[in-house]
Amino acid sequence: MASKEPCEMTQEVAKVLFKKGGTLVVMDMPPGTDFGIDLKSWTTGSNFKGIKMIPPGLHFIHYSAKDEFNESAPRVGFFHIFKEQDFIVKRWDNKETDMTIEEEVIERIKNNHKELDKFLGPYPYDVLNQWKELTSKISDNILERCQPLTGYVRSALELENYDNEMRLKKSNKTQLRRRESGLSVEAKEELLLPNLKPKKGTELRFTEVPERNYPDDATPAEITDFEAFEHWKKLIALICGAEKAISSRRSIYVDFLHTIEIQLSHAPEDILCDIVADNNFVYYHLRKLFATIEINPEIEGRLKSEAARLQVRLTNQFSWDFSNLQQEEFDEAPVVVAIN
Known part of the structure; x- marks a missing residue:
C-alpha cells in the first residue's frame, strides 16, 4: 500500500x-x-x-x-x-x-x-x-x-533544427512531391515548420512502445482509444488494454497496480485529464482493467483483491466511480437509430 x-x-x-x-x-x-x-x-x-x-x-x-x-x-x-x-x-x-x-x-x-x-x-x-x-x-x-x-x-528538451536539405537526403524527392500533392492545406503548412528533433544525447531513452497496439480487426473507434503522446500514458493504455496477458502475467499486474497507486498518490487529479477531450485517461484505462479482472474467471486470489482494494483507495482519494464495471461507458455504448 x-x-x-x-x-x-x-x-x-x-x-x-x-x-x-x-x-x-x-x-x-x-x-x-x-x-x-x-x-x-x-x-x-x-x-x-x-x-x-x-x-x-x-x-x-x-x-x-x-x-x-x-x-x-x-x-x-x-x-x-x-x-x-x-x-x-x-x-x-x-x-x-x-x-x-x-x-x-x-x-x-x-x-x-x-x-x-x-x-x-x-x-x-x-x-x-x-x-x-x-x-x-x-x-x-x-x-x-x-x-x-x-x-x-x-524539463525542457534541447532541440536542434534538421533543415530541408537533410530531410530530402533521407527521402526520395519524387515520392515527397507525390505525397505533398495529396495533402491538405494544414498538412502542407505543417511541412513548412522547422523540423525540430532532440539534441543528440539529451533525450531520455525509454523502451519504444509500438504505435500499433490494437488487433487486426479493430474498429476506428477502438484504434483511437490507444492514441497517446506521453510515454507514461502509452504504457498505461498498453498494460490496461492487454486483456489476454492479465491471466498469464498476474504478478506483473500486481506490481503494476502497486506502482500506479504510489504514483497517483503524488499526482494532482487535474494533470491526469486530457486537456483536449477533458477525459481522465487514467480513470478510463483503469476502469477497463478492473472490468477485465472482475469478469475473467481465471483470475482469483491476490490480483483480484489488490484490484478491489485499489478501487476503494482511488474512490476515497479522487471520488472516482468504479461501480457497474461491466456497464458500457456512454461513449462506447451502441447508438440506437430509429428507422421510420
Missing part, C-alpha cells in the same frame, strides 16, 4: 547517516537557485554548499537557476546511486548555467570536510519512505539504459 508516512530522524539514525551517509558538495552555486534532492527543494542562500547525510541508494538532484530577469530557467537534474560515505563534488558553471564534475578538487575538499560541514544542509529524511516507494523498480541497469547519454535530465 502506498504510504506518505514520513521517516523519523532519531538520534541513532542521525549518527549513522553522519558517519555513513553520502555528501554532495556544490561549489559556486548562485544564491536564489531552486535546488533540491528527490521530493524536496529549497531556494539557496549565499552560504549553501551542498547536502550531507544522504542515505545510500538512488537519488535525484535537481536545480533551476534564475536568469538576469529573475525568471527561473528550466529544471535540470541528474541521478546518482550513492554508496556509503560517497563524496561527490560539483561546480556551478555560469556560462553553461549547469554543473560540472571537479575530480581534481575532491581530495582537497575532503580534507577540509569539517570546516565545510556547517554549510551543508541535511538530507530531508522525512521524504525517504516516499522516495523509496516511487523508485523501488528502478534498477542500476534500467537507469543506465534509460537516462540521457549526457547524464542530465532536462
Whole structure:
C-alpha cells in the first residue's frame, strides 16, 4: 500500500547517516537557485554548499537557476546511486548555467570536510519512505539504459533544427512531391515548420512502445482509444488494454497496480485529464482493467483483491466511480437509430 508516512530522524539514525551517509558538495552555486534532492527543494542562500547525510541508494538532484530577469530557467537534474560515505563534488558553471564534475578538487575538499560541514544542509529524511516507494523498480541497469547519454535530465528538451536539405537526403524527392500533392492545406503548412528533433544525447531513452497496439480487426473507434503522446500514458493504455496477458502475467499486474497507486498518490487529479477531450485517461484505462479482472474467471486470489482494494483507495482519494464495471461507458455504448 502506498504510504506518505514520513521517516523519523532519531538520534541513532542521525549518527549513522553522519558517519555513513553520502555528501554532495556544490561549489559556486548562485544564491536564489531552486535546488533540491528527490521530493524536496529549497531556494539557496549565499552560504549553501551542498547536502550531507544522504542515505545510500538512488537519488535525484535537481536545480533551476534564475536568469538576469529573475525568471527561473528550466529544471535540470541528474541521478546518482550513492554508496556509503560517497563524496561527490560539483561546480556551478555560469556560462553553461549547469554543473560540472571537479575530480581534481575532491581530495582537497575532503580534507577540509569539517570546516565545510556547517554549510551543508541535511538530507530531508522525512521524504525517504516516499522516495523509496516511487523508485523501488528502478534498477542500476534500467537507469543506465534509460537516462540521457549526457547524464542530465532536462524539463525542457534541447532541440536542434534538421533543415530541408537533410530531410530530402533521407527521402526520395519524387515520392515527397507525390505525397505533398495529396495533402491538405494544414498538412502542407505543417511541412513548412522547422523540423525540430532532440539534441543528440539529451533525450531520455525509454523502451519504444509500438504505435500499433490494437488487433487486426479493430474498429476506428477502438484504434483511437490507444492514441497517446506521453510515454507514461502509452504504457498505461498498453498494460490496461492487454486483456489476454492479465491471466498469464498476474504478478506483473500486481506490481503494476502497486506502482500506479504510489504514483497517483503524488499526482494532482487535474494533470491526469486530457486537456483536449477533458477525459481522465487514467480513470478510463483503469476502469477497463478492473472490468477485465472482475469478469475473467481465471483470475482469483491476490490480483483480484489488490484490484478491489485499489478501487476503494482511488474512490476515497479522487471520488472516482468504479461501480457497474461491466456497464458500457456512454461513449462506447451502441447508438440506437430509429428507422421510420
